[in-house]
Amino acid sequence: MFEISARKQTARVGQITTKNGEIKTPFFMPDATRGFVKSLSGNDLENVGVGPMVVNTYHLFLSPGMELIRAAGGVHRFMNWSHPLLSDSGGFQIFSLIHKNPHMGKITENEVVFKSPVNGARNVLTPEKSIQIQFDLGVDMMVVLDDVPPNDYARERIADSVERTIRWAERCMIEYKKQLKLRNIEEKNRPLIFCVIQGGEYLDLRKHCAEELIKIGFSAIGGPALGWDGYGFGARHVDAEGNFLAEVLRETASCIPKDALRFALGVGTPEDIVRCHSYGWDMFDCVIPTREGRHGRIFLRKNNFQFSISDFQSKLNDEISTDQKNTGGGFYETLNINNGKFKEDFSVVDSQCDCELCKNHTRSYLHHLFVSKDPLGMRLAAAHNLKFYMELMNKLKKQ
RNA sequence: GGGUCGGUGGCAGAGUGGUCAAUUGCAUCAGACUGUAAAUCUGACGCCGCAAGGCUUCGGGGGUUCGACUCCCUCCCGGCCCA
Secondary structure (H helix, E strand, C coil), X not given: XXXXXXXXXXXXXXXXXXXXXXXXXXXXXXXXXXXXXXXXXXXXXXXXXXXXXXXXXXXXXXXXXXXXXXXXXXXXXXXXXXXXXXXXXXXXXXXXXXXXXXXXXXXCCCCEEEECCCCCCEEEECHHHHHHHHHHHCCCEEECCCCCCCCCCCHHHHHHHHHHHHHHHHHHHHHHHHHHHHCCCCHHHCCEEEEEECCCCCHHHHHHHHHHHHHHCCCCCCCCCCCCCEEEECCCCECCCCCECHHHHHHHHHHCCCCCEEEECCXXXXXXXXXXXXXXXXXXXXXXXXXXXXXXXXXXXXXXXXXXXXXXXXXXXXXXXXXXXXXXXXXXXXXXXXXXXXXXXXXXXXXXXXXXXXXXXXXXXXXXXXXXXXXXXXXXXXXXXXXXXXXXXXXXXXX
16 A cells, blocks of 8 residues: 655655555665675664665575475565565566576567576576465565566567566466465555566657556556556666666656556666656665675765755756766765775765764775775675665655 | 706786787776676776877896897806705
């Protein structure tokens, strides 16, 4: 269930109820793809204020496998995470593994076959199977299996993936309802389900995709009395140069019923999140804070996160220049702690942050940890970046 | 003292007459990363130059050769063996 409590132009704040608690929107979920956020413990995550997280159907299915997760009592208990979890469907792996490396698998109307580059093992995913796995995981929110194409595919191939995504979404919805009945799941324990809007950079394809998905019914307005739940923005939200696709994000959001949750999958940089939120997107997940943290890029607050949503809205139709990209829209900056200039920099990493790293260590020490390639550096940096993201989201909730 | 093997760019270590400013790894200096095949990947890395290109290099000195990191002589330094 999703309730909107306030809106400011197209941006809105609200609340979701799941079987594992309530979530205030907008919110950001770190990616715990294989059941863990790389390098971070549950305590680390709690300490920086992480709540809901994303796990991955395909990766967990491969390892440790569903038999084990069922035996563990579901993914929450396996991970020992009490906050809500959302599972991604495996659709992104169709993009990152198969579309990018055609020898790694095959997509057909009925199913997608993943071939392991390690041992050649074949793993098959169908829309139905993805949903079944997600029920077995016991997550609070699930996503339909979609076909995620690279943005630089020709229009015909993007259109193709849109149609396949729609057909698969329908099959997922049928399977979803079937599983609810089969497993005797009560409404209050029902996992929310999200479809995904594809269409690349083509506004008309995005719109068409949204319309067809609405007909299937993924929202309280268009769907049955149970009230299905949300719409995602799929595939890359930036162009080949990394420029934010403002128009596409804004227009696609406007196609989604306002009572439905809007999930911008894989978004993004802090300024991308702020922009998306200003267009009405509610939920985000991304590997940036953790991966870039592990690679030594540290996010720093600027003037205590001073920015205004109207600033971003006024830039709606602007091309996002490289400058803006690099200065983080003016409310943050980054540093690469690997750079030699930090060797003797005994200042705190971020004076406006009170995470474990910033409370206890200097830039010089963090630089030393990275130069020494000790996992402690990655852990402190990833945790710091996540705290930065969580605080940014808190800021958005108050805007 | 005699014999023997060896001395290559910050380090390790290829190269044994021209295609060598010199493979590769490490270190160094930068960059990238957007529903995680990512503690990963790119690039630079003798000097000058934006570049084309030019200049000086493979322990020191000398020699052979059209041409030497590569062959010869000698000196210096190191390892090993014999006295």
